[in-house]
Amino acid sequence: MIAGAAIGDARTIRGEHVRRGLSVALAVAVLAGCQTAADVANLPPGGRPNLEAKFVGTSGSAAGGSAFFSDKGNELNISIWLGSVGPGEFRVVIHERGNCSSPNGFSAGPPWAPPGVPLAVILLRKNDDTRTMTARMPGYHHHVPDGVMGRSVVVHAGGYGSLEAEPGVKNNRIVCAVIGTPEDLFPRLGF
Numbered sequence: 001m002i003a004g005a006a007i008g009d010a011r012t013i014r015g016e017h018v019r020r021g022l023s024v025a026l027a028v029a030v031l032a033g034c035q036t037a038a039d040v041a042n043l044p045p046g047g048r049p050n051l052e053a054k055f056v057g058t059s060g061s062a063a064g065g066s067a068f069f070s071d072k073g074n075e076l077n078i079s080i081w082l083g084s085v086g087p088g089e090f091r092v093v094i095h096e097r098g099n100c101s102s103p104n105g106f107s108a109g110p111p112w113a114p115p116g117v118p119l120a121v122i123l124l125r126k127n128d129d130t131r132t133m134t135a136r137m138p139g140y141h142h143h144v145p146d147g148v149m150g151r152s153v154v155v156h157a158g159g160y161g162s163l164e165a166e167p168g169v170k171n172n173r174i175v176c177a178v179i180g181t182p183e184d185l186f187p188r189l190g191f
Contacts, residue, residue, distance in 0.1 A: 105173030
């Protein structure tokens with residue numbers, strides 16, 4: 001009986017240590033979350049948060065991924081992750097409208113560049129199923145009146161060919177995403 005009580009006490013002590021360890025880990029996680037809004041939003045020197053876009057397949061594509069944008073002086077840096085499309089060449093282009101609702105990506109509108117800036121067509125070459133890359137887009141910005149905020153980023157299959165689309169016609173637009181931040185795309189509702 002005494003041995004049983006000792007084992008029970010050991011289990012209780014061990015359980016208490018586990019509970020304390022979990023409590024400490026939880027407290028550390030909560031305190032680590034005590035960052036300023038600027039830290040959480042990853043604010044660059046200009047004070048505006050970096051942007052992102054989550055790709056959705058178009059034209060029957062199962063592709064997915066994301067793009068992240070950061071304003072760096074007189075250029076925009078873009079980091080792209082593209083998956084589920086296999087090897088090949090792809091072009092990443094900013095499009096005029098922030099709308100990816102059509103099945104073939106037509107709703108994103110035509111390719112877009114800021115006034116006086118050449119169209120940035122980023123060539124992405126893949127040897128396997130997934131690919132991550134970073135590129136520079138000189139003359140592009142994100143929160144200025146002629147910035148990429150609220151526009152679309154579209155990935156086109158193939159290293160060359162038309163970037164245009166027609167309503168209801170399958171084309172080379174394989175993924176589309178609206179560019180923004182959660183706060184910009186979904187304004188606070190007074191909560």
